[in-house]
């Protein structure tokens with residue numbers, strides 16, 4: 266049995282959390298490979314080290330960067346002191362500070378949270394340290410080189426066990442550091458799991474598994490015991506931030522189950538994620554609900570649109586040339602909508618609207634900003650019309666106006682759009698209707 270265990274920032278935020286992690290590892294000798302995040306927020310300190318590193322880097326032009334660097338250093342020093350580690354932290358910190366002063370890349374600088382924390386953890390639990398820069402490989406275009414990464418991990422970790430690897434980053438061919446997007450240590454864990462052919466990928470965090478809704482919105486949401494990769498992917502992509510949505514692919518391909526578990530309650534069995542689930546709970550229609558705020562919807566109106574060949578392509582060209590990713594394209598008879606993030610279009614909104622009108626020869630364009638998309642996900646969603654009926658009745662009772670229905674036919678989810686201000690109330694209404 267080979268397990269890969271990824272411990273998130275919440276699990277490695279201070280000396281007390283590191284002790285919990287050590288105990289988990291001591292009690293399970295099948296954990297052979299560990300992926301570690303940078304220290305996250307603690308009960309006393311609300312700052313994640315990675316946030317501080319980004320802030321420190323962006324403050325380089327003014328003097329507060331030194332104070333921020335001091336704060337970062339103190340967090341690591343405290344762990345070293347409390348756990349009585351012998352690592353030469355002073356030199357490590359000094360080198361990083363010199364690199365900063367000499368104009369190092371941002372990716373390199375912000376990756377140092379994972380780098381240092383993994384070194385501390387490795388010493389504390391008596392594992393070896395293997396640097397992610399040697400095994401997670403990026404192409405020059407900034408995308409992961411999946412094959413090379415798989416090869417390098419297999420090669421370097423073959424015949425080795427009891428290793429700690431920093432999450433979140435890798436390197437280009439020339440050795441420069443490149444990070445994943447935020448929360449990317451989950452992806453590192455998934456890549457390692459596949460390459461070492463793990464039996465299970467454990468993802469240790471600060472909640473008892475994937476919950477049916479964000480616990481910051483719903484008080485004590487029910488835990489999901491088992492679910493499919495597809496459901497996880499939908500929920501994670503749409504805002505269930507407990508796992509990075511891109512972390513699903515490598516393990517799914519290799520059919521390695523993911524187990525999300527709680528470092529603060531290690532006795533719990535967490536959430537198990539598999540390709541298929543034998544359903545005992547057929548009448549549980551919704552597996553989970555998640556959502557994201559801050560979308561803009563461009564609604565392109567054109568009578569007799571169906572006979573206009575290429576009209577959707579013409580509209581998409583407007584976004585494509587600006588490298589703006591399109592989230593959804595719900596279509597009607599005489600109109601269709603393009604949903605993108607607020608941020609991507611904020612600056613150019615008038616220009617985009619004009620271009621859409623002329624490119625599509627449209628009758629009119631309506632723009633709705635500050636829209637939240639909410640996705641209700643469930644492998645047992647079959648009779649969509651009856652589910653929509655319940656969902657709309659629940660929202661009507663709460664006086665919530667549904668602005669958009671963004672829906673593919675064969676999906677396992679129902680996506681609706683509401684005003685940002687109704688985001689939390691919509692999730693509550695759906696949760697109460699389908700769960701309690």
Ligand code: ADP
Pocket residue numbers: 272273274275276302305448469470471472474475476477478479480481504505506507508553555
């Ligand atoms: P880690 O530091 O372990 O990577 P994260 O902060 O990235 O942890 O993810 C865990 C957090 O995800 C939880 O504390 C919780 O607030 C949040 N979260 C959002 N949606 C969900 C959900 N559906 N289930 C569980 N946690 C969720």
Ligand code: ASP
Pocket residue numbers: 273274302303313315316378432433446447448449450451
């Ligand atoms: N430390 C990084 C972040 O905060 C990566 C991670 O935690 O997964 O985004």
Ligand code: MG
Pocket residue numbers: 273274448451506507508509
């Ligand atoms: Mg995370």
